[in-house]
Amino acid sequence: MMDTALDIGGLVGYRYRAADYYEVGREKIREYARAVQDFHPSHWSEDAARECGYLGLLAPTTFTSIVAMQADAVLLGNVLTGYDTFVHTDQVFEMHKPIVAGDRLFIDVELTAVRRIAGRDLLTVTNTFTDQSERVVQRTHTTLVGITSDDADVAIGDAIGRVVMSGLDVAAPAESARYAEHVTTQQDLQTVPDSHLSRTRLPHTAIRFQDIAIGDELPARTVQVTRGDLVNYAGVAGDVNPIHWHEQVATLIGLPDVVAHGMLSMGLGAGFVTDWLGDPGAILRYGARLSNYAAVDALAAGEVEFGGRIKSIDAETRTATVVLVAKSAGRKIFGLATIDVRFS
Template sequence: MVEAAFDVAGLVGHRYRTDDFYEVGREKIREYARAVQDFHPAHWSEDAAGELGHTGLIAPTTFLSTVAMLANHRLIETVTTAYDVVVQTDQVFEMYKPVLTGDQLVSDVELSSVRRIAGKDLLTITNTFTDQTGEIVQIMHTTMVGLTSDDVDAGISDMIERVIMSGLDTTSRAADGLPTSDPEPEIAANLSSISRTRVPRTAVRFEDIAVGDELPARTVHLTRGDLVNYAGVSGDVNPIHWHDEVAALAGLPDVIAHGMLTMGLGAGFVTTWLADPSAMTRYGVRLSNYTVIEAASTGSLEFTGRIKSVDPETRTAVVVIVAKSAGRKVFGLATADIRLA
C-alpha cells in the first residue's frame, strides 16, 4: 500500500476550474450513445432532435461523466495516492439544460466531502458544468470508496502499472501538485431553468400514469467487447473491466462491467420509454453489486421500473429503477425524476 503523504479529509472544499473548455462533438455523442446502447433518434439525427425542439444532437443522460473523467484527473491522481484501488459507489446527475452538439463546457471540480464508514473512506467529487452562455447545465456528484491492501491483494498496484494504457500519468502527486483552489470562479454562473421550464414532448402523458405503474421491462446483453469499447469511449481504463488477473487481485470473481456503463443503460431504459431524453431532470444511482462478464459467455442486465410518486401541480413523477444481473440487484437504489407532457 502507498502511504498517504497528506490527510485526504483535509482537502475537503478544495476546488478548481478546468483550464480549457470541452466542445461537445456530434460523433462523440453518437459514440457514447452506441456504447450505452441508447438508440433514441435524438442522439443520432439532427432532424429527430429538431422535432424535440433542439438545435443539435442531444447527449445521453450520462454523457458528461466522460467529460468529468478529464476534468477530475488532477484531483483524482492526488487523493487516490492514499489507496490501492478506488471504486465508484454512488452517482447523481442534476440536469438543468440539455447538452447539445457544439456546447463549450467548463467544469468546476470540488472534493465536496470525505466520510469514513465501516473503516473505509467515501470521497465525493462534485462537478459543476457551465456552458458558453455562463449557465450551469448540469451538476454531477460522484462518490467513491478507497480500498487499501487490507481489502485487495497488495500486488494490484504493480499489476496495474504493467497493463495500464501507455501515456497515462499514474505517478503519485503530493497535495501541493493540485491547482490552486478557486472559491470564486472567474465566470459568474447562473443555474439554467430550461430543463424545468421547456414543454416536454414525451410519448407518455401525465394523465396516463399513476403510482405503481410499471415501465416496459428491458434486457440488454454485454460482452467483453462492449466493456473494451466503453473503456475507450469513456476514458475509464480501469483494468478490472477488461483484465482477468487485475480483477482477481481486486477480489472480484471475474471482469465486471463499468458502473457508469450500467448507469447509462439504466438511463436509456427510462428515456426510451419517455421518448424525450431531455425530460429527465435528475438521475441518481447507488451501486450495490456488479455485473460479471465472463470471457466465454455474454452477460445480461434486466431493467424494470415503476412510478414511485407523482406531482399533479408540476406534472412530474419519480421512477424507481431496478437492475438485476444473474439474479442479483446491481442498483441498491436508483431513481429518475421526470417531467411529462
C-alpha cells in the same frame, strides 16, 4: 499508506476549474450512445433532435461522465494520493439544461465529502458544468471507495502498472500545475446561476402526464453485455480502470471476474427509461447506488434486466419519480435508483 482519517478529511473543499473547456462533438455523442446501447433518435439524427426542440444532437443522459473522467484525473491521481484504485459506489446527475452537440462545457471539480465506513474511505466528488451561456447546465456527484493495498492483494499496484495504457500519467507535475492555475472558490461557484431550461421547456414525451398513475410499471427490458462492450465503453468513456477488462486485476481486489462499469450500467438504465419516456431531455435527476456488480464472462454475454415503476407524481410541476430496478445473474446491481422526469 496515509493517515486517511486525518489527511484526506482536511482536503474537503479542495476545488479547481479544468484548464480548458470540453467541446461536445456530434460524433462523440453517437459513439457514447452506441457504447451505452441508447438508440433514441435524438442522439443519432439531427432532424429527430429538432423535432424534440433541440438545436443539435442531444447528448445521452450520462454523457458528462466522460467529461468528468478527464477533469477529475488530477484530483484522483495527484491530490488523493495513497490509493491503488477506486471503486464507484454512488452517482447522481442533476440536469438543468439539455446538452447538445457544439456546447462548450467548463468544469469545476470539488472534493465535497469524505466519510470513513468500515475502515474504508468514501470520497464524494462534485462536478459543476457550465456552458457558453454562463449558466450551470448540470451537476454530478460521484462517490468512490479508495482502495489501498490493505484492502486488496499487495500486488495490485504492480499489476495495474503493467496493464494500463502506455504513457498514462495523470499525476504529471506539469499537468497538475496547469490545473492549479485555475483554482476556484466557493464564491465563484455561487455567482454562476443555474439554467432553468430543463424545468421550463416544453417536453416532447411519448407519455402524457394525464395518462400516468402511481404504480404504473415500465415495459421490462433485458440488455446483453459482452467483453467487447466493456472494452468499447472503456475506450469511448476514457475509463482506464482494468477491473473492467483484465481478470487478474479484478481478482486482486476480490472480484470474481471483470465487471461492467457502473456508468455503463447507469447509461443502459437511462436509455431504458428514455425509450419509454420519448424525450431524453425530460429527465431532471438520475441517482443510483451501485451496490453490486454485473460480472461478464469471457466466453458468454452477461445480461442486465431492467424494470421500473412510477413511485410518486407532482401535479403542479407535471413530474414523476421512477424507481429503476436492474438485475444481473439474480442480483440487484442498483441498491436504490430513481429518475425524476417531466411530462408534456
